[in-house]
Amino acid sequence: MLKIGDKAPDFSLKTGNGSTFNLADHQGQKSIVLYFYPKDDTPGCTAEACSFRDQYEDFKDLGAEVVGVSSDSEASHQKFTQKHRLPFELLADADGKVRKLYEVPRALLGLLPGRVTFVIDKHGVIQYIFNSLSGATDHVSNAKKVLEGLPA
Known part of the structure; x- marks a missing residue:
């Protein structure tokens, strides 16, 4: 199981x-907010993506790049x-x-891909892991708080 402090x-x-x-390619340059989500254009995933969009400049100001991952096609x-x-x-x-x-x-009993967010610092170390299918927009606010506490 991956944990905070792991590469x-x-x-x-x-x-x-x-x-x-x-x-x-991003190591040594910026932190990465890597968020895994179930599916494009579903209500929770859209709310999460749009919340990241609406606060994207804040993430950039904190020295981070946001990246979403799902099994959907290009x-x-x-x-x-x-x-x-x-x-x-x-x-x-x-292929997962x-x-x-x-x-x-x-x-949900193994039926849906999970929703998990990782904050990875610019040295490639996991600083935060949040797993919640229902709290889609909480992923955004929690990741931002973690980044605010990281050294620049």
Whole structure:
């Protein structure tokens, strides 16, 4: 089980625009708010994504980049990003390898992919883990509080 203080597992995934996001490329530069969510364009996931969108400048000011991950396709991510004007990357984890790597549990009797947020500092160390399927927008406010407490 991953825990606070662990080195964040490195990974590479395709973005909604077809480029590749490599976690290691950001090490030493900025913190990463890595949030796993169940599905594009569902009520809770839309509320969470739009809350990250609405506070995105705050995250940038805190030296962090927001990155969402679900099993949806690149095309689905592209539509979701455009529809809701999301300023951050959504990553396609179609086979669930990164979800497994980060040990994100399934929710609601194993029927839904879980909703878990990790705050990874610029040194690649996990500083925060929040697991809650129902508190979609709490992920945003909690991640922001953690980042406010990190050294610049």
